[in-house]
Amino acid sequence: MGVTLKAIAEKAGVSPTAVSFALRGKNPGKRKLSEHTVERIRQVALDMGYRPNGIARRLVNGRTLSLGLVAWSADRIEEPLFPKFLKGIGRACEDLGYSLELSILYAEQDNHIDRFLTRVLREKTVDGYVLIFVDEINEEDLYRLNAINVPLVWVVRHPLEKSINNVRVDTERGYYLATRHLIEQGCKRVAFLAGDLSFQADLEALMGYRRAIKEFGLPDDSSLIAEGNYRKVPSLQAARKLLDATPRSDGIVAANDISAVQVLNVCNERGLSVPQDIAVIGHNDTALAEMVEPQLSSMHMPAEQMGYDAIAYLVNICKGQNEQTGCVKTFTPELVVRRSSNRKSYG
Amino acid sequence: MGVTLKAIAEKAGVSPTAVSFALRGKNPGKRKLSEHTVERIRQVALDMGYRPNGIARRLVNGRTLSLGLVAWSADRIEEPLFPKFLKGIGRACEDLGYSLELSILYAEQDNHIDRFLTRVLREKTVDGYVLIFVDEINEEDLYRLNAINVPLVWVVRHPLEKSINNVRVDTERGYYLATRHLIEQGCKRVAFLAGDLSFQADLEALMGYRRAIKEFGLPDDSSLIAEGNYRKVPSLQAARKLLDATPRSDGIVAANDISAVQVLNVCNERGLSVPQDIAVIGHNDTALAEMVEPQLSSMHMPAEQMGYDAIAYLVNICKGQNEQTGCVKTFTPELVVRRSSNRKSYG
DNA sequence: TTGAAAGCGTTACCAA
DNA sequence: TTGGTAACGCTTTCAA
Numbered sequence: 001m002g003v004t005l006k007a008i009a010e011k012a013g014v015s016p017t018a019v020s021f022a023l024r025g026k027n028p029g030k031r032k033l034s035e036h037t038v039e040r041i042r043q044v045a046l047d048m049g050y051r052p053n054g055i056a057r058r059l060v061n062g063r064t065l066s067l068g069l070v071a072w073s074a075d076r077i078e079e080p081l082f083p084k085f086l087k088g089i090g091r092a093c094e095d096l097g098y099s100l101e102l103s104i105l106y107a108e109q110d111n112h113i114d115r116f117l118t119r120v121l122r123e124k125t126v127d128g129y130v131l132i133f134v135d136e137i138n139e140e141d142l143y144r145l146n147a148i149n150v151p152l153v154w155v156v157r158h159p160l161e162k163s164i165n166n167v168r169v170d171t172e173r174g175y176y177l178a179t180r181h182l183i184e185q186g187c188k189r190v191a192f193l194a195g196d197l198s199f200q201a202d203l204e205a206l207m208g209y210r211r212a213i214k215e216f217g218l219p220d221d222s223s224l225i226a227e228g229n230y231r232k233v234p235s236l237q238a239a240r241k242l243l244d245a246t247p248r249s250d251g252i253v254a255a256n257d258i259s260a261v262q263v264l265n266v267c268n269e270r271g272l273s274v275p276q277d278i279a280v281i282g283h284n285d286t287a288l289a290e291m292v293e294p295q296l297s298s299m300h301m302p303a304e305q306m307g308y309d310a311i312a313y314l315v316n317i318c319k320g321q322n323e324q325t326g327c328v329k330t331f332t333p334e335l336v337v338r339r340s341s342n343r344k345s346y347g
Numbered sequence: 348m349g350v351t352l353k354a355i356a357e358k359a360g361v362s363p364t365a366v367s368f369a370l371r372g373k374n375p376g377k378r379k380l381s382e383h384t385v386e387r388i389r390q391v392a393l394d395m396g397y398r399p400n401g402i403a404r405r406l407v408n409g410r411t412l413s414l415g416l417v418a419w420s421a422d423r424i425e426e427p428l429f430p431k432f433l434k435g436i437g438r439a440c441e442d443l444g445y446s447l448e449l450s451i452l453y454a455e456q457d458n459h460i461d462r463f464l465t466r467v468l469r470e471k472t473v474d475g476y477v478l479i480f481v482d483e484i485n486e487e488d489l490y491r492l493n494a495i496n497v498p499l500v501w502v503v504r505h506p507l508e509k510s511i512n513n514v515r516v517d518t519e520r521g522y523y524l525a526t527r528h529l530i531e532q533g534c535k536r537v538a539f540l541a542g543d544l545s546f547q548a549d550l551e552a553l554m555g556y557r558r559a560i561k562e563f564g565l566p567d568d569s570s571l572i573a574e575g576n577y578r579k580v581p582s583l584q585a586a587r588k589l590l591d592a593t594p595r596s597d598g599i600v601a602a603n604d605i606s607a608v609q610v611l612n613v614c615n616e617r618g619l620s621v622p623q624d625i626a627v628i629g630h631n632d633t634a635l636a637e638m639v640e641p642q643l644s645s646m647h648m649p650a651e652q653m654g655y656d657a658i659a660y661l662v663n664i665c666k667g668q669n670e671q672t673g674c675v676k677t678f679t680p681e682l683v684v685r686r687s688s689n690r691k692s693y694g
Numbered sequence: 695t696t697g698a699a700a701g702c703g704t705t706a707c708c709a710a
Numbered sequence: 711t712t713g714g715t716a717a718c719g720c721t722t723t724c725a726a
Contacts, residue, residue, distance in 0.1 A: 695726105696725105696726085697724105697725090697726080698723105698724090698725085698726090699722100699723090699724085699725100700721105700722090700723080700724095701720100701721090701722090701723100702719105702720090702721090703718105704717100704718090705716105705717085705718090706715100706716090706717085707714105707715085707716080707717095708713105708714095708715085708716100709712105709713095709714085709715100710711105710712085710713085710714095
């Protein structure tokens with residue numbers, strides 16, 4: 001179809017080998033070509049509009065120099081953290097000289113996981129995969145996934161097995177830090193607006209919250225806990241329930257910024273001032289946190305760095321510089337204090 | 348490296364040809380193999396853990412069955428619309444049997460465009476590209492881009508030339524509709540909180556706003572226009588300027604939801620009620636619109652559909668079913684009325 | 695019906 | 711130093 005090395009070679013009166021070396025420049029291997037020849041070959045290639053065929057190159061090199069990113073759930077790519085992961089992932093690919101193949105799994109399509117497992121993943125097209133947002137996978141699919149002998153790194157997943165390469169967040173510590181922060185601001189009764197306690201991640205969060213509560217001797221009461229499912233309407237209801245309870249809490253740790261904002265709204269309804277009457281902290285530090293009044297404290301996720309490191313880790317595995325034995329990289333969320341929990345500066 | 352067709356052929360005592368046909372199933376070509384042989388070959392392949400080499404397949408087929416998505420600006424992938432485009436793009440790729448290669452251009456890296464143009468784009472690795480967010484490109488880069496003879500479709504770009512395949516939004520009409528909506532709600536003096544009027548898109552927006560203003564005989568005054576740069580702080584200042592002017596406006600069209608929310612905040616500061624005193628409408632219909640109180644009316648972008656259509660269009664070009672002559676697909680934003688502009692239902 | 699062999703475009707080895 | 715040539719893994723044509 002296009003212009004090939006051979007065609008250039010014929011026109012320039014040299015061998016394809018010479019063309020290959022000339023065009024790659026910088027003396028790959030130890031081949032010497034006269035400056036003059038190189039220049040002529042370059043000119044011919046330019047004239048003919050030559051574009052190297054990356055596919056042929058990948059075939060002969062035996063490595064694709066390409067990595068796959070699999071978004072296990074199409075819905076979750078609309079979460080604010082996803083583009084941040086993607087940014088880090090893309091940057092790492094660029095830095096390390098890989099290209100990135102993105103697959104999105106659409107739950108509403110029939111057998112989407114099955115199709116992916118057999119058509120995409122089994123076809124050798126990339127050197128390895130980063131899997132993101134795998135919060136649900138059945139035993140059989142997991143088995144099939146592992147049976148395919150290809151380097152995998154999992155990011156932000158529902159914990160499954162120890163034998164998996166994993167880039168994760170220390171959720172327990174994140175909630176511990178958030179809760180401790182409210183206590184340090186003087187809160188005496190701190191509530192927890194969770195997402196969905198049937199998820200493993202939420203249980204870890206609960207543990208972190210409880211650890212702080214106990215450490216400082218605050219009341220540990222099931223009436224202090226409600227679920228908002230990470231979404232607006234149920235969080236609003238949960239926030240009302242928490243704020244209308246007696247005795248009332250004076251601090252709330254929320255599972256994400258959306259639910260924390262609902263707490264702010266209810267405080268507004270009830271005439272409670274934030275942070276004086278109620279101190280509030282969200283989770284994930286999304287753009288929303290800076291949009292609301294008062295601005296929302298939140299736990300920041302180093303998503304871009306996590307994405308970067310996931311790729312770097314995957315590349316190591318691909319190059320065989322790393323055993324594939326369930327190494328785990330853990331990141332800790334960082335406390336970002338804004339007005340909603342800052343009693344000291346804003347009184 | 349891995350298990351090849353040849354290896355399977357030897358083990359099964361047949362030819363590589365037979366294996367190739369057997370594993371692809373469904374009688375590609377008109378070849379007949381006995382059920383029994385096919386079954387045996389399949390079993391051997393399974394036992395040996397065979398994974399077809401997609402790269403070799405791509406090479407011999409002459410088409411990569413792969414498309415590139417180029418995010419011209421890494422920062423803009425954090426905009427709420429990007430994941431929606433991506434969702435449509437990914438779905439189209441899935442439906443049409445293509446894989447997707449994502450490239451992100453990081454402005455902070457030296458010669459990022461240059462590197463992309465020479466290393467990535469010139470390397471034949473995909474059949475064609477969708478370019479997104481190209482709001483700045485110099486003459487020389489544009490020339491080099493077009494000189495590479497590869498199918499391109501541009502999405503959400505700064506308009507440059509007529510000869511470009513383009514999927515775009517009818518910005519003028521979007522702002523016309525938004526403005527007209529406020530007028531229909533009874534507004535007599537409508538202001539425009541723009542982004543940055545040095546951008547072409549903002550000029551189109553201004554034209555749409557003005558068209559509606561003039562059509563209904565409302566005042567057309569430069570004091571009704573301010574720039575907020577799409578960002579929080581400058582939008583807040585611009586909103587104050589607009590709302591403190593005399594005579595005061597009773598309706599504001601904003602260039603995005605972030606700036607519209609700043610209008611809400613200022614109304615709150617000034618004790619103005621929304622929508623009774625001031626009706627407000629944003630743009631892009633992001634998640635933020637439903638988060639604030641009162642909920643924000645906005646112009647909805649059919650981003651997912653645009654992404655889908657961009658890929659479908661690109662595939663047509665790749666298959667040669669479409670001449671590459673600057674065809675343009677235009678989408679119209681849809682009015683989404685929420686409380687911030689709805690005087691009739693909420694009084 | 696089946697298999698051998700040519701070819702896809704590139705790289706790398708090995709003679710010359 | 712140079713260029714022919716084999717090889718990468720697959721598909722497809724052509725001959726048996």
